[in-house]
Amino acid sequence: MLSTGALRAHLLAARLAGVVATSREESLRSYRLFAAGDPRVLIGIDPEWAWGERDVIGLMADKCGVSADPHHRSGHDVIDPELTVAALEVFAERLAVAARSRATVLLGTGHPHRLLGFYAALADALSAAGCAVLTPAQGRCVDITTRFGLRTHNLDYVRGVALVREPGAPRPGCATGAHTHSPLPVRTALAAAAEAGGPLPELVIGDHGWVCGAGQLGFEAIGLADTDDPALFVGEAEGRVSVVVPLDDAVRSDYYLPLTRYVLNRACLSQ
Structure with a gap:
């Protein structure tokens, strides 16, 4: 079992924290754009409170530890x-609750190249728990609107984790996918589930627009976020996102393995 001290050391060594x-x-650019209401940075959250740039900086200092x-x-x-460690503890507690109640879950990522393995391990463990x-x-x-204009993507699932691919990408089921902050994929998934008569997720797990888009629609959502993703932390502050773990979301995929083991162990979901 990875101790809290060893986890902290790994976070620093891998530059996850x-x-x-x-x-x-x-x-700072993200904080300015968020305060200006730019949808590229809101990524699905419609703030109820007034958030100026200094307000966002203050929140991110409290939630992440960036300079105030x-x-x-x-x-x-x-x-x-x-x-990061404190948020991972709460994240694990929420996973444990979901496992005990055999909750219906939806997982999705806008960072498939980096975080797919982390979420896939959670999906496997939650599925094994019922x-x-x-x-x-x-x-x-x-x-999805990208810096190259409007692009059509396809929604796919790998080991129970949703991601999007650009047309012409490798066959469905392979681990490559597009990086996106958009809330449109989770809206599409939730709408399809509703149209089919359910079930709907009791918990959404992911990052970027997957968390913000689900939380804005009233679904409980938990996830990971970097220092340039203020929307998730605003969603948490306003009560629409349950847990956000602050960390670098774009390091090597294998650097997240110790976090996976730690979270699953804390949630009593280790295989």
Whole structure:
């Protein structure tokens, strides 16, 4: 079993927390755009409160450990590993509750190249515990606005985890997929589940628009977020997202394996 101290050391060594690759400039740009109501950064959350740039910086300082000084404008961002560990504990507790109640769950990621393995292990463990892992809207087209304009993607599932692919991508079921922040994939999946007469998820697990889009629609959602993803933390502050774990969401995929083991052990879901 990985101890809390060993987990903290791994977070720092892998730069999942501590000094991370995300730049201060990237994060501040996201905070400005969020305060301006830019949908590319809101990613499905419609804030109820007024969030100015300084408000967002203050929230991210509290939730992630980034600098609260708005005049600190360059260099790499910082995530407090104590906040990551604490959030992972709550994340694991929520997984344990879902497992005990055999809840219906939906998992999805906008970071398939990095985080698919993490979510797939959760899907496997929850399924083994008796949870129904939903896969609605398999193959459905989703039109997503990208920096290259409107692009059609296809919704697919790999080991119970939803992702989107661009047309012409490798065959369904393989582990490659597109990076996206859009809430449209989860909206498409939830709409398809409702149209089919259910069941609907009691818990949505993921990142980016999967968490924000589900939370905005009233579904309980938990997930992971980097320092340049303020929408998830705003959703948590406003009560529409249950748990957000602050960490770098774009390191090597194998660096998340110790987190997977830690979370599953804490949730009593280890195989």
